[in-house]
Amino acid sequence: xxxxxxxxxxxxxxxxxxxxxxxxEVRNGNSTWQELYEDWYLxxxxxxxxxxxxxxPSPNPEKDDDKKTDWISxxxxxxxxxxxxxxxxxxxxxxxxxxxxxxxxSQFQGSQPKQVNQKIEHKHPFSxxxx
Numbered sequence: 001x002x003x004x005x006x007x008x009x010x011x012x013x014x015x016x017x018x019x020x021x022x023x024x025e026v027r028n029g030n031s032t033w034q035e036l037y038e039d040w041y042l043x044x045x046x047x048x049x050x051x052x053x054x055x056x057p058s059p060n061p062e063k064d065d066d067k068k069t070d071w072i073s074x075x076x077x078x079x080x081x082x083x084x085x086x087x088x089x090x091x092x093x094x095x096x097x098x099x100x101x102x103x104x105x106s107q108f109q110g111s112q113p114k115q116v117n118q119k120i121e122h123k124h125p126f127s128x129x130x131x
Contacts (some may be wrong), residue, residue: 012037021053
């Protein structure tokens with residue numbers, strides 16, 4: 001019984017089946033499946049990295065238009081499956097992270113000393129009432 005796999009994982013499995021040199025690469029300890037998948041996902045099947053392992057280029061490379069439509073359909077499918085509450089949580093986390101980054105940048109830009117000076121300048125406004 002096969003679980004519902006992501007389409008890119010299914011394509012990677014087909015790529016491995018067509019190129020048994022990858023299996024030997026993992027068995028020899030030269031690479032892990034994770035490394036090979038990441039390289040395949042980022043670089044594609046036509047990259048020179050595969051020739052160094054002994055993978056033969058595929059005879060029918062996909063057209064660029066097919067890749068673009070597949071990418072768009074993957075994004076749309078992922079967005080449709082997302083939970084709105086989970087998206088809101090990620091947006092909040094991203095907002096907090098950006099706030100922290102802005103704080104660090106402002107410290108490097110020199111705005112932090114201005115804030116220190118402002119705190120020192122705030123003396124008691126009614127100092128003339130002292131007896």
